[in-house]
Amino acid sequence: xxxxxxxxxxxxxxxAGLTGCRTCGAVNPGGAQTCYSCRSALTPPSxxxxxxxxxxxxxxxxxxxxxxxxPMLRTTTFGRASENTLVGGIAELFSHGSYGVAFIVFxxxxxxxxxxxxxxxxxxxSVRRPATLGSHDRLVLYEVVEFIGRWSMIDVFVVAxxxxxxxxxxxxxxxxxxxxxxxxxxxAFTMLAAQSFDPRLIWNAEKREYE
Amino acid sequence: MDPEQLIACPACDVLHRDxxxxxxxxxxxxxCGTVLAAPKSGAMTRIAMLSLTALILLAAAAGFPFLELxxxxxxxxxxxxxxVLAFSRGPMAPLSLATGLLIVLLPAARYGALxxxxxxxxxxxxxxxxxxxxxxxxxxxxxxxxxxxxIIGVAVALVKVSGLARVGLGPAFWAFAALLxxxxxxxxxxxxxxxxxxxxxxxxx
Numbered sequence: 456x457x458x459x460x461x462x463x464x465x466x467x468x469x470x471a472g473l474t475g476c477r478t479c480g481a482v483n484p485g486g487a488q489t490c491y492s493c494r495s496a497l498t499p500p501s502x503x504x505x506x507x508x509x510x511x512x513x514x515x516x517x518x519x520x521x522x523x524x525x526p527m528l529r530t531t532t533f534g535r536a537s538e539n540t541l542v543g544g545i546a547e548l549f550s551h552g553s554y555g556v557a558f559i560v561f562x563x564x565x566x567x568x569x570x571x572x573x574x575x576x577x578x579x580x581s582v583r584r585p586a587t588l589g590s591h592d593r594l595v596l597y598e599v600v601e602f603i604g605r606w607s608m609i610d611v612f613v614v615a616x617x618x619x620x621x622x623x624x625x626x627x628x629x630x631x632x633x634x635x636x637x638x639x640x641x642x643a644f645t646m647l648a649a650q651s652f653d654p655r656l657i658w659n660a661e662k663r664e665y666e
Numbered sequence: 667m668d669p670e671q672l673i674a675c676p677a678c679d680v681l682h683r684d685x686x687x688x689x690x691x692x693x694x695x696x697x698c699g700t701v702l703a704a705p706k707s708g709a710m711t712r713i714a715m716l717s718l719t720a721l722i723l724l725a726a727a728a729g730f731p732f733l734e735l736x737x738x739x740x741x742x743x744x745x746x747x748x749x750v751l752a753f754s755r756g757p758m759a760p761l762s763l764a765t766g767l768l769i770v771l772l773p774a775a776r777y778g779a780l781x782x783x784x785x786x787x788x789x790x791x792x793x794x795x796x797x798x799x800x801x802x803x804x805x806x807x808x809x810x811x812x813x814x815x816x817i818i819g820v821a822v823a824l825v826k827v828s829g830l831a832r833v834g835l836g837p838a839f840w841a842f843a844a845l846l847x848x849x850x851x852x853x854x855x856x857x858x859x860x861x862x863x864x865x866x867x868x869x870x871x
Contacts, residue, residue, distance in 0.1 A: 465697045467679040468672075475674025475681075478802060479862035480702065482669040482681065492866050493798050500679060548826065556825040559818075594677060594698050605809050608768065612812075612819030613826070615765055618752035619744040620735050621827060627737070631753055636761050643764075646809060655679040658697070 467658070474499050477653075500655035508579050511648035516572055518641035526632035528614055533625065541565070541610065541634065564610040567603055568641065574600045575648050582656045593657050601649050607642045611635055675700050676859070684863075704857040710864070711788040716852040717780040723845045724774050724813065731836035733820075735827065746770065746838055773811040773845075779804035780852070784861070793868050801865065805858060814849040817842040 468475035474483045474497050481492035490497055498504065526538035539547065541564050548557035574596055581593060588596070614635045621629040673684040675695040682702060687693045693703040706712075728746055735742045750769070753761040783801040786794050794800070820842065824833055 465680045468674040468681055469679055471681060473669055473672075473674070473681075475676070475679050477676045478805065478858075479866075480673045480676050480859045481862075481866075482672040482674050484669065493802060493862055495802055551829060553825050556822050560822060590678075591698065594700075601809070605812060606815055606818075608812055608815050609819045609822060611761075611765070612749075612769070612816045613823045615749045615752040616733075616744070616820055616823040617826065619748035620733055620742065620823065620833070621831075622742045622744075623735065623737060623740040623831075626740055627830065631758060631761075633758065635753065636758050639761055639764060650809070654677045658678050 467655075469500055469655075475655075477655075498653070500653055500659060502582060502656060502659075504651060504653045504656070505579050505582060507651040508575065508648050511644050511651055512572065512575050512579070515568075515641045515644035515648060518637045518644060519568060519572075520637075522634045522638035522641050525634040525637070527610070527634040527638070528617065528632055529630045530621075531628045531630075533627075538632065541638070560610060560613070563607050564638070567607045568645065571600055571604050571607075571645050571649070575645065575652065578652055578657070582659065590657050594654055597649075597652065597654050597657070604642070604646050604649055607645075608639065611639045611642070673702060673859070675702065701857060701859070703860050703863065705860050706855075706857075709855055709857070709860070710784050713852060713855050714781055714784040714788045716848055716855065717777040717784070720777045720845060720848045720852065721774060721781065723841045723848065724770060724777070727813075727838045727841040727845065728770055730838040730841065732838040733824075733836060734834035735831050736834065737831035746842075768810060768812040769816040770813070772807050773813040773849075776804050776807040776811045777852075779807070783865070787861075787864055787868065791868075793865055797865055797869075801861065808853075813842065814846045817846050 468482055472485045474485055474487055475481075476483060476490040476493060476495055476497060478495040479490060479493040481490050483490055483497055487497055489495065523541055525540070527541050527544060528539045530537050530539065545557055545561045545565070548560060578593060578597055581588070614631050617629045618631050621627050671684055672681050674681055675698060677700040678695060678698040680695055680697045682696065685693075687703040687705055689705050689707050692701055694701055731743060732745045732749070733743070735744070746769070750766040751762055753759065753765065779800045782794055783797045783804065786792065786797070820839065827833060
């Protein structure tokens with residue numbers, strides 16, 4: 456048996472006929488279904504898991520469309536109603552001179568979701584094709600996507616707080632728009648897409664054993 | 667070689683010999699650099715205490731007054747529950763449930779699970795019954811516990827209304843702000859594989 460710590464040749468659990476646990480790192484026999492140490496369900500690194508990634512990603516993309524088209528917020532001031540979409544809300548913040556907050560909201564609700572769609576799609580494609588980014592860069596990309604994706608939920612919370620807070624009868628009242636639901640769904644679906652991606656596949660692309 | 671003496675990197679599956687790692691040093695995967703072990707003295711106590719603090723802060727955030735809006739002689743109080751119920755009218759009701767889960771219930775469940783599994787570790791006891799299952803759930807809930815994201819949302823909302831009205835900040839606001847700090851401290855103290863290894867060795871002894 457070759458020394459697992461001898462670079463640059465690395466032996467993975469799958470190559471050794473064993474199954475590594477992604478939860479606790481314990482090494483289980485090849486056909487094991489649950490980890491002996493932490494009792495998590497074991498999944499060998501397989502390109503089949505990509506189907507789940509693509510399905511969640513498609514759901515997230517579909518939900519992102521109405522999130523941008525329909526109003527996020529409806530504001531009534533002295534009987535005059537106005538509706539704000541995602542982009543409209545950012546434009547309003549910007550025109551009021553709140554550049555910092557406008558930037559945060561722009562980043563959380565436009566830049567992060569779009570970048571996340573592209574990043575997850577790229578990661579899933581790169582598993583099957585020779586990738587331009589190296590394995591390390593792609594792992595970093597995956598970790599960034601996993602870490603930052605949940606922060607997109609900010610916009611849904613902003614709508615919730617504004618609705619709860621701005622209830623001054625006739626003077627001003629805020630009600631949520633249907634886009635809040637589709638945006639929340641879009642964020643949740645892309646989080647699930649990122650969680651479904653198995654980072655162990657990143658290195659398998661170099662070997663192409665599991666296709 | 668006995669598989670029990672090996673550890674597979676959770677990110678890239680490379681096998682490593684599972685060795686004793688000295689306190690305050692970090693063992694990383696030779697190929698991808700993922701942290702495999704980072705034992706620190708008192709880390710268990712620290713995480714358990716931080717989680718307990720977070721639970722108390724969450725209870726305070728749910729119970730105390732949150733925000734008060736004043737404009738043109740009118741005023742309106744909003745609690746955290748009001749923010750959760752913001753979507754409860756009409757077809758958006760499921761989003762209210764989701765909001766309640768994301769900002770209060772799941773963070774509470776996660777911190778409760780961390781206290782349950784790690785407090786016995788900190789005290790040097792045997793693991794509590796079903797500790798492995800409970801800790802697995804704590805890890806699974808982590809991305810969905812969004813109390814710290816909620817407080818950033820509150821800050822954005824405050825800027826949005828600050829031009830139109832005066833907003834009074836209640837104790838619940840400060841509880842959430844403190845929760846942001848506690849969450850960051852907790853997450854930076856937890857080394858998942860080290861917790862699993864401790865659970866495994868304590869169960870055996």
